[in-house]
Amino acid sequence: MRITRRRFLQGVGATGALAAVGCGSKAGSSGVDGGPVNPPISVPARPILVVIDIDGGNDWLNMMPPVSGANRTAYESKRPSLAIPTAQATPLSNGAGLNADFSGMEELSAEGRVAWIPGIGMNNPNLSHFVNIALWGQGAAQPNGTGWLGRFADGSFDTRGDVLRGLTVTSDQPLMLRGATRSFVSITSSSGFVYPSLLRAGRVGSPYSPQLLEDEFTAAVTSTTSDPASPPDYGAAAISGKPFLDAQNGFGTDGNLPARTPSVLYPGDADFPIKRTGGGNLSSTLSNQFKLIAQMLASGLPTEVFFTRLGGFDTHSNQLADHPNLMRALGGSIGAFYEDLASIQTGDGNAQDRVMILAWSEFGRRVAENKGGTDHGTAGLAFCVGKAVKGGFYGDYPDLTSLDKNGNMKFTVDFRSLYATVLDRWLGQAPSATDSMLGSSYPRLGFL
Amino acid sequence: MADLTPVSTWTSADAQHFGRRAGFGLSPEAAAQLAAQTPGSAIDAWVDGTGLDQTLFADVLATRADAVAEPARNASTTPGAVSLPVEPGPHPFRVEPADAWRNNFTRSQAYLAFRMQYAPYAFAERLALFWHNLFATGWHKVNNAALMLQQQALFRAHGLDGFDDLLALVSKDPAMAIWLDSVQNNGAGTNVPNENYAREVMELYSLGADNGYSQTDITQLARALSGWSFTVSASEVSTDPTDPSRKVAGSGTFRVYDGSANPDPYLWNLQQRTTLPSMHGSGSITFLDHAFDVRTPPASMVPGEDALRSIVTSRAPQSASFLAKRLLIHFVTARFTSQDLSDVASMIQSSQFDLRAVMKTLLKSRFFFDPANRFALVEGPVSWSVRAARALGYDLASADALSPKGFPAWALVAGSFDQAGMKLLDPNGPNGWGEDDTWLNSGTIRYRTRIAAAVALLEQSATGSPSVTYKLFPSDVARWFPTPPATAQAVLDRLVALLQPAPFPAALGAAWLQALWPSSFNWSASDAQNKVRDLAYLILCSPAGHLY
Numbered sequence: 001m002r003i004t005r006r007r008f009l010q011g012v013g014a015t016g017a018l019a020a021v022g023c024g025s026k027a028g029s030s031g032v033d034g035g036p037v038n039p040p041i042s043v044p045a046r047p048i049l050v051v052i053d054i055d056g057g058n059d060w061l062n063m064m065p066p067v068s069g070a071n072r073t074a075y076e077s078k079r080p081s082l083a084i085p086t087a088q089a090t091p092l093s094n095g096a097g098l099n100a101d102f103s104g105m106e107e108l109s110a111e112g113r114v115a116w117i118p119g120i121g122m123n124n125p126n127l128s129h130f131v132n133i134a135l136w137g138q139g140a141a142q143p144n145g146t147g148w149l150g151r152f153a154d155g156s157f158d159t160r161g162d163v164l165r166g167l168t169v170t171s172d173q174p175l176m177l178r179g180a181t182r183s184f185v186s187i188t189s190s191s192g193f194v195y196p197s198l199l200r201a202g203r204v205g206s207p208y209s210p211q212l213l214e215d216e217f218t219a220a221v222t223s224t225t226s227d228p229a230s231p232p233d234y235g236a237a238a239i240s241g242k243p244f245l246d247a248q249n250g251f252g253t254d255g256n257l258p259a260r261t262p263s264v265l266y267p268g269d270a271d272f273p274i275k276r277t278g279g280g281n282l283s284s285t286l287s288n289q290f291k292l293i294a295q296m297l298a299s300g301l302p303t304e305v306f307f308t309r310l311g312g313f314d315t316h317s318n319q320l321a322d323h324p325n326l327m328r329a330l331g332g333s334i335g336a337f338y339e340d341l342a343s344i345q346t347g348d349g350n351a352q353d354r355v356m357i358l359a360w361s362e363f364g365r366r367v368a369e370n371k372g373g374t375d376h377g378t379a380g381l382a383f384c385v386g387k388a389v390k391g392g393f394y395g396d397y398p399d400l401t402s403l404d405k406n407g408n409m410k411f412t413v414d415f416r417s418l419y420a421t422v423l424d425r426w427l428g429q430a431p432s433a434t435d436s437m438l439g440s441s442y443p444r445l446g447f448l
Numbered sequence: 449m450a451d452l453t454p455v456s457t458w459t460s461a462d463a464q465h466f467g468r469r470a471g472f473g474l475s476p477e478a479a480a481q482l483a484a485q486t487p488g489s490a491i492d493a494w495v496d497g498t499g500l501d502q503t504l505f506a507d508v509l510a511t512r513a514d515a516v517a518e519p520a521r522n523a524s525t526t527p528g529a530v531s532l533p534v535e536p537g538p539h540p541f542r543v544e545p546a547d548a549w550r551n552n553f554t555r556s557q558a559y560l561a562f563r564m565q566y567a568p569y570a571f572a573e574r575l576a577l578f579w580h581n582l583f584a585t586g587w588h589k590v591n592n593a594a595l596m597l598q599q600q601a602l603f604r605a606h607g608l609d610g611f612d613d614l615l616a617l618v619s620k621d622p623a624m625a626i627w628l629d630s631v632q633n634n635g636a637g638t639n640v641p642n643e644n645y646a647r648e649v650m651e652l653y654s655l656g657a658d659n660g661y662s663q664t665d666i667t668q669l670a671r672a673l674s675g676w677s678f679t680v681s682a683s684e685v686s687t688d689p690t691d692p693s694r695k696v697a698g699s700g701t702f703r704v705y706d707g708s709a710n711p712d713p714y715l716w717n718l719q720q721r722t723t724l725p726s727m728h729g730s731g732s733i734t735f736l737d738h739a740f741d742v743r744t745p746p747a748s749m750v751p752g753e754d755a756l757r758s759i760v761t762s763r764a765p766q767s768a769s770f771l772a773k774r775l776l777i778h779f780v781t782a783r784f785t786s787q788d789l790s791d792v793a794s795m796i797q798s799s800q801f802d803l804r805a806v807m808k809t810l811l812k813s814r815f816f817f818d819p820a821n822r823f824a825l826v827e828g829p830v831s832w833s834v835r836a837a838r839a840l841g842y843d844l845a846s847a848d849a850l851s852p853k854g855f856p857a858w859a860l861v862a863g864s865f866d867q868a869g870m871k872l873l874d875p876n877g878p879n880g881w882g883e884d885d886t887w888l889n890s891g892t893i894r895y896r897t898r899i900a901a902a903v904a905l906l907e908q909s910a911t912g913s914p915s916v917t918y919k920l921f922p923s924d925v926a927r928w929f930p931t932p933p934a935t936a937q938a939v940l941d942r943l944v945a946l947l948q949p950a951p952f953p954a955a956l957g958a959a960w961l962q963a964l965w966p967s968s969f970n971w972s973a974s975d976a977q978n979k980v981r982d983l984a985y986l987i988l989c990s991p992a993g994h995l996y
Contacts, residue, residue: 186891220990237991
C-alpha cells in the first residue's frame, strides 16, 4: 500500500496535526492491512547502494519518539514544547513510535523492508558537524583522509575504466567517496555532460573547432610533468579533469540521457498528496536527486554506488515548523523512489530488487530542547531500505534516563558495524578485506 | 621554517605573483610598474589602499555597472501596488539597501564580481573574499541579499582591524545573527540558550574544532551572547512597490535584547515593538577559565562582549595557529611544515593580532615570495573567473567608453559559480568552502571549462523579455597584443604573460600550436583571432591554468 491523500488525511486532525493512521502493524507479525510481512529476497547478483546523507544532525528522537515507560517520561519532561504526542506516532515493535510525518516510511517498515538502527554512534562522540561528517566519511579505526566508499572504490573499481561505477549526484566530492587512487564522479544533471557542453551544442559555432579543443584539452589533462620545478597541484588538476572526459563517453548520447517520466509522484510534484504543514509543496531537493538516479539506471549506466544528500536538519531553532516538513520530504522521497524503481528493468534485473538505500546523519540531537529547537547531540538513527533487507531493529534504543554529562544519549551500535555489514554482505567484499578497509573487525548486523 | 623578514628587491615576476595572490591579477605592464617601486612601500600602499583614484569606479558602480536588464515585475493585488517595467542595461546593480525588497541574490553575486574585477582598492576585495570563506554565512537562510552585502561591506571596512575587533563586529552583524541563530538565542530566566553561534564561533571562526574549549564553554558563551540581535529603523525598511504589504530590512543595527526601550521601531524580523524582548541572560559564567558577569561588561563593550573577545586573549596560541593556517592556505601554500605554521602563528601573536600588520608582514616576506610557493595553490573559481576576465577583458575606462558597454554580463555568469565550486554569498554551511585542491573535482573542472569558454570565446546569451543578446565577456583580441604577433609562438608567449598559468610542459604548448597553426602563421588571416581565442581557452582550463 502506498500513501494516498485519502489515507494521509485520515490522520490529519482539525488542527492539521497528524495522528497515526494506524496502517502500520508491528513488524514481524502481520503487515499492512493485515497481510503478511514480505520476506526479504536474496542479495542480488549485481547490487546497487544508494547512500543518503541526512545533513545537519537529524533529530531522530522526534522521528522515532518513545511512546511509553521511563523513556517517554524523560522525553516529555525534557521537551515541553517539542515532544511528539503519542497519538502522532505509530507503534513499532521496539516500543517506540514512528512519527506520522515520516510519511512513506511507515508502510515500508510494516512490510519489513526497513532495518532501523537507533543508537548508532561512536566512542568519544564529537559535537561538531564537520568533525563528525569527516569521521562518518572516513569510517576507519584510524582515519587517514580517505573515505570508506573511496577505499571500496580503490579496491574494486578498475583503475583504467569504471569511471561511472561510483557517482555522486551532489556537486561536491564528499570525503566519504574519496579514495587514494579513485574517487566518485559528480554528475548533477541528465543533460549536457559533455566537454564543454556549449561547444558540442554548437552555440559557439564555426570557425571554432569543438573537436580540436576537446583533443587539446585531453592532451593537457593527460600531460604529466616530471619537471621538479612544476607545482605539486598540477597533478591534482590533471587528475580531476580526466574522469570528466572519460565519463562523458559512457553517459548517454552526446552527454544526454534519454528522457524519463517517473512512474510515481514525488514530493515537490504539484500533485503529490502530501504537502508542507503550512501548505505548499514539499522540498524537491531529494526527489530530484532520486529522479536523476532512476533516469541513470533506466538508461543503463553501470553505476554501483550513488551518493545523495538532503540538508536542513540542523534544527537549533524553528524546529516545530521545520522538522515535520523535512521528515515529510525525506520519507516521501524514499517511499516514492523505492516504488519508482519497480518500473525500471536494468540489464541485471529489476532495479527495485537491486537497490538498497542507506541513510545516515552525522549525529542525533540533545535530548533537552533549547527554546525552539535542539542543539547538537550524539547517538543517531541510521536505516537501510530494500527488498533484500530483513526488516527490524538492529540497535538498542538509548536509555533516556541515563545520559552522558552533556545530557546526550549513549550510543549502542558502532557506526562501523553498519559499514562492515554493507561492505561484506551487500558490496560483496571478503570479510578480511572489509576489516582491512575499516581498520578493525566490527560486528556485523543481521539485516542482510 | 618560514622566513618572515621582508624582501628588499623584487622582479616583475614577483609582482605578478603578488598581484595574483593579493589581488585579482596584474597585467605584465601593470606588474612592471609595481615592480619599479621598492616592495616595502608598494606593498604598504597596496594593503592600505593609498593613492587610489576611485572616482570612475564609484561613478560607474552608482549608475551603469550592470549590463543585464532587470526584468519586469507585475503588481500584486495589494492596494497601492504598481508594476515595474523592464529596466534595460546598463543600470546600477539594484542591490542597495533601498532595493532590499528585491532580495536580488544573483545580482548581489554579480555586484561582488564586478567589484573584484574593477575596484581600484583590489586588496580590500581580495581580503573580503578571504573573510567570506572564513566567516561563511549563507543567503539561503538569511534570505536577505541586502544584509549579506552589509556583511561584505563590513569585511571591506574592517578586514584589517584587530582580529578580536573583527570577531566582535562579525558576531554583531545582522546577517550572521540570523545565520547562526543569535536572534533566537534566549538565555533569560530559565530559557535554555541556543548554542549554535557559541559553538561555531569557536569551532569555525577563531580556534578550530575542540582546540582549547569544551562543551561547557560553549553553553557558557551561549548564555553570554544570548539576546545578541538587531533592530531596524523606519528609514531602513524597504517596501516592495509591487506588493506594499511586503517589507524587508535593508540594513540593521546591533542591539542586545535586554527588555529595555527599543531605539528603533522594528525588531530584526520587522515586528513592531517599543520595548526589546528580554532575551539576554544574567549571572556570571566561567568561560575559558575566566569569570564574566554577562550583564556588566567593561565600558566600551556590550554585555557578553568581554567573554567573546576573551577567545582571542585566553586562547591566543590556538587562535593564532587557527588564523595562520587559514592565511597560509589562501595566500601562501598548502604545503607548509609545522615549523612554518608555528612561525606565522608567532608573528600573529607578536603583532597582537593586528591584521594590517600581519598582512603586511606576510605579504612582504621572503616566505611569501619563495619560488617554492609560486603557483603552489589551486585558485578558487570566483577569483579565477575574475582574473581571467581582467586579463582578457577591457579595463574600466575602456569598457565604459564602449557602446554597449564592455563590462561582463556578470549577472548571467554568476549562477555558474555554484557548479564551478563556490556559490558566492551562499555556502552550504558555516564551514565555508575548502581551499587548494578541494576546489577541484570532475564536476567543478567541467564548469570551469564552461566559464573559460565564455571568457575566451566571446560567448553570447540571449535572454529576457524582450530578448536581448549579451556578450558574456566582451573582449577584443587585438588589444591582447601591444604589437601584432609575428609567430604562433609569440601568440602563446603573450597569452601566457596575460593569463599567467603555472609552468606547463613545452611539448604541450608545441602540440597546441601545431594543432591550431599546422602550416603557416598569418595574423591577417580571417580565422587568426578565433584561433588565438582557442589558445586562450586551452591555457585557461588546462591543469596549469587553475593554479596561482
